[in-house]
Amino acid sequence: xxxxxxxxxxxxxxxxxxxxxxxxxxxxxxxxxxxxxxxxxxxxxxxxxxxxxxxxxxxxxxxxxxxxxxxxxxxxxxxxxxxxxxxxxxxxxxxxxxxxxxxxxxxxxxxxxxxxxxxxxxxxxxxxxxxxxxxxxxxxxxxxxxxxxxxxxxxxxxxxxxxxxxxxxxxxxxxxxxxxxxxxxxxxxxxxxxxxxxxxxxx
Amino acid sequence: xxxxxxxxxxxxxxxxxxxxxxxxxxxxxxxxxxxxxxxxxxxxxxxxxxxxxxxxxxxxxxxxxxxxxxxxxxxxxxxxxxxxxxxxxxxxxxxxxxxxxxxxxxxxxxxxxxxxxxxxxxxxxxxxxxxxxxxxxxxxxxxxxxxxxxxxxxxxxxxxxxxxxxxxxxxxxxxxxxxxxxxxxxxxxxxxxxxxxxxxxxx
Amino acid sequence: xxxxxxxxxxxxxxxxxxxxxxxxxxxxxxxxxxxxxxxxxxxxxxxxxxxxxxxxxxxxxxxxxxxxxxxxxxxxxxxxxxxxxxxxxxxxxxxxxxxxxxxxxxxxxxxxxxxxxxxxxxxxxxxxxxxxxxxxxxxxxxxxxxxxxxxxxxxxxxxxxxxxxxxxxxxxxxxxxxxxxxxxxxxxxxxxxxxxxxxxxxx
Numbered sequence: 001x002x003x004x005x006x007x008x009x010x011x012x013x014x015x016x017x018x019x020x021x022x023x024x025x026x027x028x029x030x031x032x033x034x035x036x037x038x039x040x041x042x043x044x045x046x047x048x049x050x051x052x053x054x055x056x057x058x059x060x061x062x063x064x065x066x067x068x069x070x071x072x073x074x075x076x077x078x079x080x081x082x083x084x085x086x087x088x089x090x091x092x093x094x095x096x097x098x099x100x101x102x103x104x105x106x107x108x109x110x111x112x113x114x115x116x117x118x119x120x121x122x123x124x125x126x127x128x129x130x131x132x133x134x135x136x137x138x139x140x141x142x143x144x145x146x147x148x149x150x151x152x153x154x155x156x157x158x159x160x161x162x163x164x165x166x167x168x169x170x171x172x173x174x175x176x177x178x179x180x181x182x183x184x185x186x187x188x189x190x191x192x193x194x195x196x197x198x199x200x201x202x203x
Numbered sequence: 204x205x206x207x208x209x210x211x212x213x214x215x216x217x218x219x220x221x222x223x224x225x226x227x228x229x230x231x232x233x234x235x236x237x238x239x240x241x242x243x244x245x246x247x248x249x250x251x252x253x254x255x256x257x258x259x260x261x262x263x264x265x266x267x268x269x270x271x272x273x274x275x276x277x278x279x280x281x282x283x284x285x286x287x288x289x290x291x292x293x294x295x296x297x298x299x300x301x302x303x304x305x306x307x308x309x310x311x312x313x314x315x316x317x318x319x320x321x322x323x324x325x326x327x328x329x330x331x332x333x334x335x336x337x338x339x340x341x342x343x344x345x346x347x348x349x350x351x352x353x354x355x356x357x358x359x360x361x362x363x364x365x366x367x368x369x370x371x372x373x374x375x376x377x378x379x380x381x382x383x384x385x386x387x388x389x390x391x392x393x394x395x396x397x398x399x400x401x402x403x404x405x406x
Numbered sequence: 407x408x409x410x411x412x413x414x415x416x417x418x419x420x421x422x423x424x425x426x427x428x429x430x431x432x433x434x435x436x437x438x439x440x441x442x443x444x445x446x447x448x449x450x451x452x453x454x455x456x457x458x459x460x461x462x463x464x465x466x467x468x469x470x471x472x473x474x475x476x477x478x479x480x481x482x483x484x485x486x487x488x489x490x491x492x493x494x495x496x497x498x499x500x501x502x503x504x505x506x507x508x509x510x511x512x513x514x515x516x517x518x519x520x521x522x523x524x525x526x527x528x529x530x531x532x533x534x535x536x537x538x539x540x541x542x543x544x545x546x547x548x549x550x551x552x553x554x555x556x557x558x559x560x561x562x563x564x565x566x567x568x569x570x571x572x573x574x575x576x577x578x579x580x581x582x583x584x585x586x587x588x589x590x591x592x593x594x595x596x597x598x599x600x601x602x603x604x605x606x607x608x609x
Contacts, residue, residue: 024349030400032356033349047255052453054462056257061322119467133544138336140345142546146430146439153438197436227552233603235559236552250458259460264525341539343548 004173005105008180009046010069012101013060017042017070019095020135021077026087027139035074037138042070045102045130049123053113092191095132095144096154100183103128103155104176107162117163124159125152128183150190150197158183207376208311211304211383212249213272216263219301220245220273223338224280225294229287230342238277240341245273248305248333252326256316295394298335298347299357303386306331306358307379310365320366327362328355331386353393353400361386410579411511414586415452416475418507419466423448423476425501426541427483432493433545441480443544448476451508451536455529459519498597501538501550502560506589509534509561510582513568523569530565531558534589556596556603564589 020041024034043060050058060066082090106127110120129145129152136143145151161179165171189195223244227237246263253261263269285293309330313323332348332355339346348354364382368374392398426447430440449466456464466472488496512533516526535551535558542549551557567585571577595601 028402029349030402032354032400036348036355051254051457052463052467057255057316057318057322061255061318061325064319064321067321067325113463115463115467116470118470118473119463122467122473137340137543138346138349140343140546143544145442146435146544151438152442197438199434199436231605232552233605235557235603239551239558254457260458260519260521260525264458264521264528267522267524270524270528340543341549341552343546 002173005108005176008101008176009105010065012098012105013042013046013066013069014073015094015101016045016098016131016135017073018077019091019098019132021074022081022087022091022094023135023139024074025077025081026084026091031075031078034078035071037135038074038077039067039070040138041098041131041135042073043067043131044134045098045106045127045132048130049106049109049127052123052126053110053115055109055113093188096184096187096191098131099128099151099155099187100158100180102131103158103183104162104179107159108166108171108176111163111166117167120166121156121159121163124162125155128155128159150195151187153197154183154186154190157186205376208308208379211379212308213268215301215304215308216245216249216269216272217276218297218304219248219334219338220276221280222294222297222301222335224277225284225290225297226338226342227277228280228284229290229294234278234281237281238274240338241277241280242270242273243341244301244334244338245276246270246334247337248301248309248330248335251333252309252312252330255326255329256313256318258312258316296391299387299390299394301334302331302354302358302390303361303383305334306361306386307365307382310362311369311374311379314366314369320370323369324359324362324366327365328358331358331362353398354390356400357386357389357393360389408579411514411582414507414582415511416471418504418511419448419452419472419475420479421500421507422451422504422537422541423479424483425497425504425538427480428487428493428497428500429541429545430480431483431487432490432497437481437484440484441477443541444480444483445473445476446544447504447537447541448479449473449537450540451504451512451533451538454536455512455515455533458529458532459516459521461515461519499594502590502593502597504537505534505557505561505593506564506586508537509564509589510568510585513565514572514577514582517569517572523573526572527562527565527569530568531561534561534565556601557593559603560589560592560596563592 017038021034021038024037046060047058103124107120107124110123133143158179165175220241224237224241227240249263250261306327310323310327313326336346361382368378423444427440427444430443452466453464509530513526513530516529539549564585571581
């Protein structure tokens, strides 16, 4: 059993749970709401992926670490959250990291169960954005993937790195790290420099 | 085949469907909308649970009673709903009963298919809150589980009773009733006395 | 392999994706958001259906055409959308066509995998309304199925034609076309003449 994907998966759960829990703090949920929103954000993308590829029950239900990580994260965010002024920035950072990690892990898992390249990319994007979409739906916000200017494209980029190296037969587990890093850097640059894609009303 | 879980399941579907249908009446849906919102609320939690544990197609699709109960409930709520002034209270009561019944039934079903104790508790809570979350998403409200102060904790309490008695080897079907009652009473007390969990902004 | 259902399925994906992409244009999403909203609307109903009947991974993940159609539709809608004044009408038309096609296809697919008549009708309606519900949730609107006066009933009508002809043993693939047409015509008439079902507050 290759350890790296598990470590990256738990890291992805942690950062996504952090983004959900911090959003919960910002919109003044109580401690239970903060933990629930953190857990849904951290586990949601992986559960959606597992349901769609038939890995039932989802991996996160058979391994206590997958549940302990988001719940502890919720508690920590609740107790030690940064100033409310700075909180939006931390939400964006942790969300970007989760997007990167889950996009490449979701793509890899789809390839392992035998999906073709294009569906595997789709599954990677779904895994990457799934947790954040559930978080935003529950918090009654327009999901980031639609609201933010450049959100799905970084996920696509990370996913493509995995699929292309897989198809060329050179994929190794460690390549998940630069692939995720590519997505994370692109997403953070998009936030920093307010990159925007064209809008229909511009035409 | 043990009859009690089926009876409790249909009762849970009835009370959750009632909460959804009454909410539909309150926000002035037409008769079809009331029936749809009732059916989604009544069946949603169980369908989510069945998808996640791999019981496909969901039990509610193979048994006409599981469909007849929420649709008839919708019709009844539409025709004989209480005064709009009192309707919120009835929504809360039926929602609390559904939460209790589905939390303990979801936990039991997860244990039967072989999940470990902690995932089984998680599945119980998901089953208990699932229908209400779908109801609130469709009605464009913030889901109760996040909005209400003490909502998930009663579900956790009922779930724990089932898991602990199961692990001790003393579980019997009739124990579903006191376990559900514990959850329902806690939830109603939380509503009555406006119990609230700590908020991050208090710190 | 019968070609007609595949053609109708792709046509349904096209028209639903068009409704989602046009809604994205209208609420001023960027090009990625328009394509994502189109893809979710076009593929959502079918994915929900496939998950619920255990056809995992969903058909749309194993066939590149199922992905190419909604993404190209999104691009086309983005580039060549009609005047914003007329756009609502086109959203309604394409949504009605998608509702009709997916309602009858979902019912047929459920019957093929062995569901009973009533669950098959339910599955048809879920397939028909699923994509539109996801579209409206992501766009933070109240879902059409609840908001619109006569929405689920046309879906029920088309679904019943399929189930009844199947049960009588006279079902042939071409009957999907008049069944879908019945649903589409009823839905368009409902829009045109503002048919409305009774509301609870009328009583």
